[in-house]
Amino acid sequence: MLAIQVLINALVLGCLYACIAIGFSLVWGVLNVINLIHGSFIVLGAYLAWGAYNSLGLSPWYSLLIAAPAFFVFGYVLQRILLNRVITAPVLVTLTLTFGLDLILNNAMIYYFKADYRKLILNPPTGSISIFDVVVPIDRLIATGAALFLTFLLYLLLRRSKVGRAIVAVRLDRDAAVLMGVDVKSIYAVAFGLGAALAGCAGVLMALIFPISPLTSSAYLGKAFVVCVLGGLGSVSGALAGGLLLALVEGIGSVYLGPAHAVTLSFVLLIVFLIVRPQGLLGRKGFE
């Protein structure tokens, strides 16, 4: 029974991890920028859901509809006015720039929301399903479904829409895309906006399950890193595979070694993957 419970937990958590990582992976893959603000975006999304529920009584599902366009615009503008200026600079510069932005956003959140942990508590509570001894909370199940849906939406967007194909084209070969008439700067901004929108939506979903505090942003960022490297960069199915693998390893690790070692275990996994298979489980040069 324990094995099945661990497996179910890993499935549920893995989809959420994929949702955390997918926007990060998109930005990294397309722009070649490690977006250190990603964790803070997620926390901001969680605060949005929390605030909307507690002050306006808006259910988190409607918050998703607000978060997606709001974060898209935020990300788009950020890329247009700041990141596009240094996009061709060495790794160190873009990395440090996003770190600086993260310091500002995180500090602003600590200033306004304080560092206390808060929790979005749905009223009435959703309860949980239990079959034999396996227990699955319903809110977690719904969040997982929504995370899968968002991931699928991104996949469709990249596969079917014109702008999605342009993003893939820029990722595959920037120079050829320019020759084909793609406006690379605006595609960068769209990709960054999409990354931010996905982070915001992931934050709304996280608010349903985990406590909210500005201090948790680095934990989300760490998860996104690991999932990206495990799954392969800039690949939707890779993010899913990476998320599931990470959740499974963490689950098994906490059963056998104790929860205190889960973080160490995931980082050891990260380093092993970086060295043995840096392209990740499903890493290829495209969004397949």
Next chain:
Amino acid sequence: MTRSHYILFAFLACVAALPLFGEAYALRLGTMACMYAVFALSWNIVGGFAGYPSFSTAAFFGLGAYSTGILMNKGVPLLVSVGVSLVFCLLLAAAFGAVLLRLRGHYFAIASLSLVEVFRELVNNATDLTGGGMGLNIPLVSGSSVMSDATFFFYAMWGLLLITAITVTIVATSKLGFGLNCIRQNETAASMVGLNATLYKAIAFGLSACFVGAAGGLYAAWVHYIDPSDVFDILYSVKPIVMALMGGLGSPLGVVFGAFLYLGLEEVVWRNYIQIHSGVLGVLIILLLLFLPHGLVSLRIEKIRQALFGRKASHV
């Protein structure tokens, strides 16, 4: 030795005179400034010379602090403990470097960043040895007056800075420095002509960690109490990069000036904007990257003159 190296040592000699003028606060600032300069110089070996974006400063700072703290609790004298920490960090980092420096660009940055997390978790969970999240108390060194204690730690940190500066100068002017430069410019070509890139990178990573570890040891003895979230703070990894960017990547004189300037700014910000100090730091980083991407050493008198009194017609 170039002219900038002579200026660097002249500057360090001036810094050594600080206790003649200062009270305890000035000494504390001086000690911090020397510590930051050690960070920046050390980071420069791997980040500036070899061009690998390392985020592992905090990892070895914390490791040095903890190994010194544990040794001192067992009754080993301060300087011996710091020396052991230095050698320990040197060997460990060289071993890690040989593996991690096979990665490039973002991948290396992440791997070095995760080193901090792993070490912090390990220290956090080894409760018997390190006290875990409760932190570790470290015995007082002398027990004499506040002022003599402050002076002692200032000179200890200054001495470490001097050793670091000498080492970095030797590296910069030696075959090792030349090799690291080649690695930064084109690693594949460098190994094609017979340069043992792995060995060079491992030595560079070891050197960039050992002084940071020793600084961590001195810091631990100086503040008498450390805990994992304090010494494994990721900001310790980022600050040296900001200092180096501020002063100018690759130039030892530049990064030391960057470190002193950074400490000055940090102190002003801390004093006046305690609630939003990291936000202000973020704004500073962004302005720096956008408007002065090559650091202060890139500012030439000629350029400033041109900017102030009009530019000559450019070629376009």
